[in-house]
Amino acid sequence: MNITDYKSFYDNVGKTNGWDFSRVKCTIEGNDRDFYKEVKQSCGKGDMLLDIGTGGGEAILTIAADSALLLIGIDQSAWMIETAARNAAKSGLPNVRFLQMEAERLIFPANLFNVVSCRHSEFYAEEVARVLTNSGGLFFTQQVSENDKFNLKLAFGRGQSFGIEAGTLKQRYLSELREAGFSDIQSWDISGIEYYHAAEDLSFLLKHTPIIPDFGREEADFKLLQQFIEQNQTEKGIRTNSERFVIQARL
Numbered sequence: 001m002n003i004t005d006y007k008s009f010y011d012n013v014g015k016t017n018g019w020d021f022s023r024v025k026c027t028i029e030g031n032d033r034d035f036y037k038e039v040k041q042s043c044g045k046g047d048m049l050l051d052i053g054t055g056g057g058e059a060i061l062t063i064a065a066d067s068a069l070l071l072i073g074i075d076q077s078a079w080m081i082e083t084a085a086r087n088a089a090k091s092g093l094p095n096v097r098f099l100q101m102e103a104e105r106l107i108f109p110a111n112l113f114n115v116v117s118c119r120h121s122e123f124y125a126e127e128v129a130r131v132l133t134n135s136g137g138l139f140f141t142q143q144v145s146e147n148d149k150f151n152l153k154l155a156f157g158r159g160q161s162f163g164i165e166a167g168t169l170k171q172r173y174l175s176e177l178r179e180a181g182f183s184d185i186q187s188w189d190i191s192g193i194e195y196y197h198a199a200e201d202l203s204f205l206l207k208h209t210p211i212i213p214d215f216g217r218e219e220a221d222f223k224l225l226q227q228f229i230e231q232n233q234t235e236k237g238i239r240t241n242s243e244r245f246v247i248q249a250r251l
Helices: 003-016 035-041 058-063 078-091 125-131 150-156 168-179 199-207 219-232
Strands: 026-029 048-052 070-075 096-100 115-119 138-144 184-196 238-250
Touching (some): 035 115, 058 078, 078 096, 138 168, 168 184, 184 199, 199 238, 219 238
Parallel strands (some): 048 070, 070 096
Antiparallel strands (some): 026 184
C-alpha cells in the first residue's frame, strides 16, 4: 500500500469508524504497558501536550482530565478530526482541541509544547524537535514492529511491513531523532500474544487497519481468513502476536 492508497484508506476509516476499536474483543497477554498512561504521568498541570496522529481522539481524551493545561490532537484526516470533535463534545472536557494537520508540517510556533506523543502514526523528528521546548521537552512514540501479526501475514502472503527485517523502522527513527538534536533517547521492545474472541473481532480489525492491505477486496481473502482461524483457534481465542516498540526522547 503506497502513501496515497494509505491516506485514502485511513480517511475512509475515519469517516466510518474513527480510530475506535473498543468493540473488538481481544485478550492480550505479555504486554501490560499503557502508552497514554505513561504520557500522562510525564505531564505537569501547566504543560502543553501535542498528540500526533490522534485519530478520533479516543486515546487522548482518556488522559485529558487533570493531566495538562492544554492537549491538542492533530490528524491528517478531516474525517478523523470530525469524529474527534464529536468525541470531545461528548466528553465535556474544556482543555482539548483537535486540528487537521500534516505531521510533516506542524503549524505551531517553536518551543510551544512540553510533551509530544505519537502512537502508531508517522512523525517527523525535526518538526517534533522544533515545537518542543528546548529545555527538557519530552517525546513519546509507540510504533508497530515489522513482525507484528506475523502468522497472519504469513497466511495471507502479504501484510504491513511483511518481508522487512525486524528493527528497521526503530533504527530509522532512532537515527532521525539523534540527527534532530535529541540526546537523551531510550527505546524498548514490547511483545505479547493476542487472542481474538471471535471471527467477527478479527475481521473488523482487518477491515479497519492496513495489517493486510486491501483485505476483503478479493473473495479469496475470506477463505484465507477462515483457514487461519481454523489453524490458530485456541481455548482462549484466535491466536496471533503483538510486536511494538516504544521510544522516549528528551531534548
